[in-house]
Amino acid sequence: MGTFRAWLFRGLILIAAAFMVISFILPWWSSYIEELNVIVAKIFPYGLWLNMDEIGGYTYYMRGYEMPAWFTPAMWFYLGICIVALILSMFAKEKPIRLGKINMTLPQFLVGFVGLSYVVVDIVFVIIAAIRTGDFFGGMPLLGEYNVVLQYPIAGMAYSQFEIGFYLAIGVGILLIVLSLLRNKFIGENN
Numbered sequence: 201m202g203t204f205r206a207w208l209f210r211g212l213i214l215i216a217a218a219f220m221v222i223s224f225i226l227p228w229w230s231s232y233i234e235e236l237n238v239i240v241a242k243i244f245p246y247g248l249w250l251n252m253d254e255i256g257g258y259t260y261y262m263r264g265y266e267m268p269a270w271f272t273p274a275m276w277f278y279l280g281i282c283i284v285a286l287i288l289s290m291f292a293k294e295k296p297i298r299l300g301k302i303n304m305t306l307p308q309f310l311v312g313f314v315g316l317s318y319v320v321v322d323i324v325f326v327i328i329a330a331i332r333t334g335d336f337f338g339g340m341p342l343l344g345e346y347n348v349v350l351q352y353p354i355a356g357m358a359y360s361q362f363e364i365g366f367y368l369a370i371g372v373g374i375l376l377i378v379l380s381l382l383r384n385k386f387i388g389e390n391n
Contacts, residue, residue: 206387210290217286226365235356246275315376
């Protein structure tokens with residue numbers, strides 16, 4: 201794999217890996233409370249950030265936000281494993297792998313597995329976030345607006361939305377799957 205097209209493909213894998221890291225450190229979801237005029241919470245793939253300075257006594261309304269102590273290290277470990285697998289895929293031997301009726305090479309498998317696993321992380325994120333945000337302010341939806349009563353007479357609208365990191369993560373996962381499927385055609389090798 202020493203041709204120009206092979207090195208170009210390696211460059212695409214590095215770009216995808218960089219976007220994966222960027223998507224991982226950007227927020228995937230946020231909630232803004234109009235009355236407080238502040239973003240009160242952001243969810244990252246590795247945990248939740250609360251704007252404690254602004255919401256102060258309102259943290260009671262964000263019950264259920266704590267994640268297990270092992271969650272953040274496990275997610276960073278997952279990212280590290282994915283990046284290592286992508287780097288290994290650039291230099292791995294063309295060992296054939298057979299998954300049922302699907303024939304692929306080891307580099308294809310590594311890239312495709314990382315992409316598929318990241319799409320699964322996105323899907324699991326939506327499910328877990330929808331469940332957890334249902335406990336915020338007495339039933340906040342994952343997406344959209346919600347009327348919150350903080351302390352009588354303070355009430356306002358909360359707006360929750362997916363952030364750019366979430367959309368970038370979906371794009372990276374799909375890109376890696378496509379790169380895996382087109383790898384041999386792109387570099388001109390048919391196995």
